[in-house]
Amino acid sequence: MRIGVDVGGTNTDAVLIDGLRIVASSKQPTTADVSGGVAAAIRAVLADGAAAPGAVDAVMIGTTHFTNALIERRRLDRVGIIRLASPSGEALPPLTAWPDALARQVGGEIFLLPGGYEVDGREIAPFDEDRVRAAAQACRARGIDRIAVSSAFAPINAAMEDRAAAVIAAEHPAAVVSLSHSIGRLGLIERENGTILNAALSSLAAHVIASFEQALAGLGLSAPLYISQNDGTLISAAEATRHPVLTIGSGPTNSMRGAAFLTGVDDAIVMDVGGTTCDIGVLAKGFPRESSLSIDIGGVRTNFRMPDILAIGLGGGTRIHRDGADLRIGPDSVGFHITQDSYLFGGSTLTASDVAVAAGHADFGDPTRLPPLGAEARDAIWRRIQAMVADGIDRMKTAPGPVPVIAVGGGHFLVGDGLPGVARILRPPHASVANAVGAAIAQVGAQLEQIVDYDAVPREEALAAMRRAAAERVVAAGGAAGSAEIVDMEEIFLSYLPGRSAQVRMKAVGDLADLGPRRGAGPVAMEARHAN
Amino acid sequence: MRIERSMLADLARGAAFLGSGGGGDPYYSLLLAEAAIERHGAFDLIAPDSLADDALVVPCGWIGAPTVSVEKLPSGREALAGIRRLEQIMGRAVDAVMPIEIGGGNGLAPLIAAAELGVPVVDCDGMGRAFPESQMAIFNIRGLKACPSVLTASCGALTVIETDDNLTHERIARSLSVALGGIAHMVEYPLTGAEARAHAIAGSVSAAIATGAAIREARAARADPFDALAEALRATGLYPHCAILFDGKIVDLERETRGGFSVGRVIIDGFGGHGRMEIEFQNENLVARENGAIRALVPDLVTVMDRETADTITTERLKYGQRVKVVAAAAPAMLREPRALRLVGPRAFGLGTDFAPLEELNGMRGA
Numbered sequence: 001m002r003i004g005v006d007v008g009g010t011n012t013d014a015v016l017i018d019g020l021r022i023v024a025s026s027k028q029p030t031t032a033d034v035s036g037g038v039a040a041a042i043r044a045v046l047a048d049g050a051a052a053p054g055a056v057d058a059v060m061i062g063t064t065h066f067t068n069a070l071i072e073r074r075r076l077d078r079v080g081i082i083r084l085a086s087p088s089g090e091a092l093p094p095l096t097a098w099p100d101a102l103a104r105q106v107g108g109e110i111f112l113l114p115g116g117y118e119v120d121g122r123e124i125a126p127f128d129e130d131r132v133r134a135a136a137q138a139c140r141a142r143g144i145d146r147i148a149v150s151s152a153f154a155p156i157n158a159a160m161e162d163r164a165a166a167v168i169a170a171e172h173p174a175a176v177v178s179l180s181h182s183i184g185r186l187g188l189i190e191r192e193n194g195t196i197l198n199a200a201l202s203s204l205a206a207h208v209i210a211s212f213e214q215a216l217a218g219l220g221l222s223a224p225l226y227i228s229q230n231d232g233t234l235i236s237a238a239e240a241t242r243h244p245v246l247t248i249g250s251g252p253t254n255s256m257r258g259a260a261f262l263t264g265v266d267d268a269i270v271m272d273v274g275g276t277t278c279d280i281g282v283l284a285k286g287f288p289r290e291s292s293l294s295i296d297i298g299g300v301r302t303n304f305r306m307p308d309i310l311a312i313g314l315g316g317g318t319r320i321h322r323d324g325a326d327l328r329i330g331p332d333s334v335g336f337h338i339t340q341d342s343y344l345f346g347g348s349t350l351t352a353s354d355v356a357v358a359a360g361h362a363d364f365g366d367p368t369r370l371p372p373l374g375a376e377a378r379d380a381i382w383r384r385i386q387a388m389v390a391d392g393i394d395r396m397k398t399a400p401g402p403v404p405v406i407a408v409g410g411g412h413f414l415v416g417d418g419l420p421g422v423a424r425i426l427r428p429p430h431a432s433v434a435n436a437v438g439a440a441i442a443q444v445g446a447q448l449e450q451i452v453d454y455d456a457v458p459r460e461e462a463l464a465a466m467r468r469a470a471a472e473r474v475v476a477a478g479g480a481a482g483s484a485e486i487v488d489m490e491e492i493f494l495s496y497l498p499g500r501s502a503q504v505r506m507k508a509v510g511d512l513a514d515l516g517p518r519r520g521a522g523p524v525a526m527e528a529r530h531a532n
Numbered sequence: 533m534r535i536e537r538s539m540l541a542d543l544a545r546g547a548a549f550l551g552s553g554g555g556g557d558p559y560y561s562l563l564l565a566e567a568a569i570e571r572h573g574a575f576d577l578i579a580p581d582s583l584a585d586d587a588l589v590v591p592c593g594w595i596g597a598p599t600v601s602v603e604k605l606p607s608g609r610e611a612l613a614g615i616r617r618l619e620q621i622m623g624r625a626v627d628a629v630m631p632i633e634i635g636g637g638n639g640l641a642p643l644i645a646a647a648e649l650g651v652p653v654v655d656c657d658g659m660g661r662a663f664p665e666s667q668m669a670i671f672n673i674r675g676l677k678a679c680p681s682v683l684t685a686s687c688g689a690l691t692v693i694e695t696d697d698n699l700t701h702e703r704i705a706r707s708l709s710v711a712l713g714g715i716a717h718m719v720e721y722p723l724t725g726a727e728a729r730a731h732a733i734a735g736s737v738s739a740a741i742a743t744g745a746a747i748r749e750a751r752a753a754r755a756d757p758f759d760a761l762a763e764a765l766r767a768t769g770l771y772p773h774c775a776i777l778f779d780g781k782i783v784d785l786e787r788e789t790r791g792g793f794s795v796g797r798v799i800i801d802g803f804g805g806h807g808r809m810e811i812e813f814q815n816e817n818l819v820a821r822e823n824g825a826i827r828a829l830v831p832d833l834v835t836v837m838d839r840e841t842a843d844t845i846t847t848e849r850l851k852y853g854q855r856v857k858v859v860a861a862a863a864p865a866m867l868r869e870p871r872a873l874r875l876v877g878p879r880a881f882g883l884g885t886d887f888a889p890l891e892e893l894n895g896m897r898g899a
Contacts, residue, residue: 088686091608091644092563118713119600124687153603187602189563282853292851293843294559301559308853394803398783398853492599492848493788503599 001056003045003223004440005038006254006433007063013436014041016049016056022262024049025433034065035211042219053220058512062228062250062439065208066201070248070298073101076200077146078108080139080175082132083192084115084151084160088124094150094192099299106200108144111135115160116152119451119501124152127160129167136171147172148199150180150192155449176202182243185449186503190294190303197300198245205244209237226512230304232257232287232438233445233509236478248297249306254438256281256288256307259406261441262428268404269393272434273411275317276333280310280392283406285487312392316411317342318352320381329384343369352414355381362413382416390419397421408434443509446473455499463489463504470508479510533577535653537569539741540640542748546740547639548844549747549761549859552833554816555636555662556598557846564606565640568647575643576652578628580734583654583725588624590615590719591632591658592642595666595683595705598848600714601637607686610717611645614684617692618719621680630654630728632669632720634736635662635816636846641717656732658721660770660864661833663876664793664815666702671721673872674731681705681720685712733864739768747842757842758857765861773862773891777820777827778802778809779839782854787847798836798850800858809858811836813847818881820858828860829883831867831876832890835859862890 001023005014012030016023026044031037038061046053069075081094094110095103113132114125139147149164158181165177178199184191213225227240230249240247252272259270266286272279282289288307295304313331317338321328334341334349341347343354344365356362358370359382373381397403402423407415408431417425430437448470452462471484488507493500535543544558544565551558569575583589592611594601615626626649629642634657646653658669672678678701681693689712693704701720709716723732746764750757762774780802787796793814800809809827811820817834820827828834836845839857867876868889874880877887890896 085605087607087688089605089607090686091567091606092560096563096567116604118604119597120713122713124604124713152605186599188605189560189602289853292845292849292854293838310855395781395855396853398781398801493794 001051002440003042003056003059004436004438005041005059005061006251006435006439007034007038007061007065008251008435009064012037012041013433014045015430015433015436015440016045016051017437017440022430022437023051025430025436027433033211034063034208035215038212039215039219042215042221046219053222056221056223058223058226059216059221060226060228060234060439060442061212062254062435063247064251066205066244067248067297069201069204070197073105073298075204076106077203078144079106079196079199080109080111080135080144080147081107081196082111082113082135082147082149082164084113084127084149084164085124085188086112086114088116088152089188092189094196096189097301098193102298102300106196109135109138109142117157117160119153119156121157127163129163132164132167133171136168136175139175140172145175146199146202147175148178148180148192148195150188150195152188153186154179154181154191155185156451178202178243183245185303185505187303190301193300194245194302194304197297197302198243201244205241209241213237226442228254228439228442229445230306231445231507232442234442234478234512239477249295249304250439251435252279252281252307252309253288254442255408255435256283256438257286257442258434258436258438259283259408259428259431260286261437262430262434263406263426265404265406265426268406268426269396270406270408271389271392271412271415273407273409273414274315275335275338275410276313276315277311278314278389278392278409278411278414280312280396281307282396282398287487310392310396312388314352314385314388314414316351316353316414320350320352320355322350322377327380327384329381329388343371352385353411355385356413361416385414386416386419389415390421393419394421407431443511444474444477444479445507445509446470446477447505447507448473449503449505451501451503453499453501466504466506470506471510474508474510475513478513480513484508484510533738534574535577535643536574537566540565540569540643542744543640543737543741544744545747546742546744547634547636548846549743549835549837550639550660550736550740550833551635551662551844551846552816552835553813553847554664555633555638555846556601557849558637558640560602560605561637561640565643567608568644572647572650575646575650577655577737578652580654580656580729580732583628583728585724585726587627587725588622589628589630589654589723589725589728590618590626591630591669591671591721591723592645592717592719593632593638594641594715595718596709596715604686604713604715606717608644609688610684610686612648613690614682614717614719615645615649617682617690618680618722621692622722626651627725628652628654630732631657631737632666632718633657633659633662634740635659638662639737639740653737654728654732655737656728656734657736658732660733660736660867661831662816666705666720667698668876669721670731670733670866670872671723672698673875676721676723676727676731678702678720680722681718683708683712683716683718685716687712733770733866735768735770736864739765739770742768751841758859761842761859770864771833771861773896775860775890775894775896776857777834777860777894778822778858780809780856782850782852782856785850785852794847796847800856811858812883814881815847817847819878819883820860826885826888827893828890829878829885829887829893830881831863831872831887833861833863860890
């Protein structure tokens with residue numbers, strides 16, 4: 001049995017899953033300390049499912065906590081920043097283009113040191129151990145215990161970053177070090193930014209993960225704890241403590257993965273209809289299609305991969321505006337005030353929910369309180385809502401033919417039957433806790449990024465070697481040997497370079513190897529060298 | 533016009549559009565330009581008409597792989613070193629700089645040199661858009677010499693190229709950029725003020741700023757950024773026709789390397805099942821066909837943009853599933869002349885068809 005938990009802005013959802021069966025689910029308010037809500041949600045599903053803590057094999061938690069900390073600039077550490085790339089890079093020092101307040105808060109000392117690699121693996125400059133040691137000493141002397149290390153082309157060759165980590169460990173053993181090759185992909189500024197943000201989250205991560213573990217222990221659970229990453233795969237609690245920035249965007253991904261699990265459909269459009277917006281994503285082979293836009297976190301540019309989500313202004317609380325013959329659907333909404341403001345709940349604001357119930361597409365609240373709309377007006381509004389939904393689907397799908405659509409979220413009834421371009425609409429049970437389900441069923445993942453020269457190594461051989469390396473990383477991250485499969489590959493040929501050079505990214509996932517309960521304290525301490 | 537920090541993002545946005553699918557990601561160029569203004573303050577954009585006949589004007593830009601340019605960043609000393617060496621060779625000080633190519637990141641490149649030297653940027657460039665090779669610049673088309681030309685890299689290496697043949701210059705420069713790690717700064721086609729006035733494509737820098745500003749202002753006002761883009765382009769006079777050719781999502785994409793360039797095609801399905809557009813590219817977009825009929829041809833500009841934000845998507849960033857609008861613009865008149873078409877027209881890129889203007893292919897007013 002597994003427990004999946006999703007900590008959202010408003011609610012903390014939990015599910016208890018036994019194999020493929022959802023045994024129990026719960027929705028609790030999210031608490032300020034986060035772990036309070038988590039404990040309440042887990043306690044509820046254990047009770048509802050009449051399950052003994054010892055029967056739980058693993059607990060998976062997805063949370064937006066670290067995103068919020070970066071956006072709200074709460075409890076961030078000061079960071080010593082080391083970049084190994086000189087003489088290159090000095091025109092754009094670290095913290096370039098950061099919002100001033102955040103740069104002042106997080107920026108400790110900056111060291112631009114020789115090093116880094118060229119695209120073909122040559123060194124830009126040799127590693128200077130003395131200068132790295134001096135930087136570590138300076139950080140120690142100034143009480144800076146969080147250090148971010150980045151170097152040019154680190155995703156291709158991590159050797160210098162690893163050497164720097166060893167030197168720092170010897171000189172400043174108390175330091176917690178974040179290495180860029182474990183955090184991000186090609187794009188020095190974005191990757192370095194992600195690494196600095198990660199280092200700034202160190203103390204908070206240690207505190208939050210520890211409080212999760214205490215909550216589990218307090219409930220008598222000794223199962224290992226995993227945390228969802230932004231691509232929906234899991235990392236161990238220990239790994240999440242080291243790399244909290246990798247957990248920032250798991251919500252939408254878990255929601256979509258949960259939708260896939262609940263329906264058994266791996267390729268579909270997913271519509272998560274909330275109170276104000278409907279988030280539309282594309283599931284391909286069970287994973288969300290990724291966005292190619294840069295991701296700004298707290299005003300800092302990063303290149304983390306996030307799901308490609310189209311948000312349209314349509315939700316259960318969306319206000320319907322009728323001005324004579326003029327009809328406007330939102331985008332304003334009563335949001336979570338729906339239980340006071342909509343007609344169904346005794347208010348006097350016409351919302352999409354009111355119209356849906358009036359038209360017979362949903363059944364909740366008090367329909368006797370609905371205003372006399374008239375069939376024509378009601379149907380016109382419903383048709384307009386359906387047109388918005390159909391347009392959103394059309395914008396997201398990539399195959400010309402009809403596609404399956406999975407409708408989840410509290411407002412899923414707004415996705416009507418008989419829409420053009422839709423093969424079938426799936427409305428799974430437990431749709432309101434799809435994100436907790438996604439966390440619970442998640443697999444272990446690993447990514448690999450290399451620049452390969454097909455003139456040096458033939459393409460099939462190079463790709464086969466990368467597949468093997470990716471599978472090995474999945475096992476190292478806690479995956480079951482032999483369960484790893486490549487779920488995504490991207491190959492970009494590099495113009496302006498000689499030969500047939502390509503940048504290849506592979507993503508592999510595998511099932512969790514070890515679901516056995518552990519006696520005594522602690523999560524599985526997996527040393528995962530995880531590269532995005 | 534004084535170029536202030538607040539205008540740089542507009543310039544980057546407009547330059548990205550003028551890249552016609554190429555020119556790399558302007559974000560890093562924007563950061564470099566902002567850092568330069570931060571250090572040295574704002575500087576002047578001057579009209580070509582204000583140049584003395586015998587002024588020394590130097591086109592600048594980066595040559596190399598966009599993928600490398602986002603990892604191996606400049607030291608910040610390249611532009612100054614290259615220009616100082618050129619001044620030594622020419623025996624006189626440089627009076628002004630300009631972009632060799634307005635399209636993409638190179639549209640902002642000379643700002644770094646301008647800031648460090650304390651000279652103005654001339655409101656003109658050498659291509660009016662982006663092209664993959666240096667000899668496609670208008671200066672070569674008009675018979676001017678690329679050399680003496682100076683390449684500099686972040687490691688401090690400096691190379692002077694002297695050859696009478698501009699194609700040889702491009703080949704040497706390209707090889708050097710590879711030897712230097714994949715990216716280098718280049719100053720080339722040193723011009724007199726008279727030559728700049730006669731041959732450079734005037735108004736392209738201010739056109740890029742105006743275009744970028746129009747998109748930003750439209751977004752802020754929740755108006756259609758594409759309408760604003762088209763209107764701003766036409767108003768520049770430099771790109772007299774602009775059309776939104778297509779609106780759809782990417783359903784197929786083929787890319788491979790041929791001769792060191794990213795070559796391929798992208799297929800876009802119209803929304804609601806309305807037809808299909810296919811664009812062939814060689815770094816830059818070359819030809820756009822709708823249901824088999826040609827709608828735009830190089831040197832006219834074809835740019836793929838995100839249909840919500842009007843952000844430009846370069847050919848390297850095209851991805852399956854992206855929701856896009858395809859926008860075409862007439863190339864500056866000088867690029868449509870027969871001597872230009874020999875070097876930058878469809879046949880120069882191996883397309884088996886002669887050039888036809890955008891406005892004729894689409895039955896537009898003013899054709």
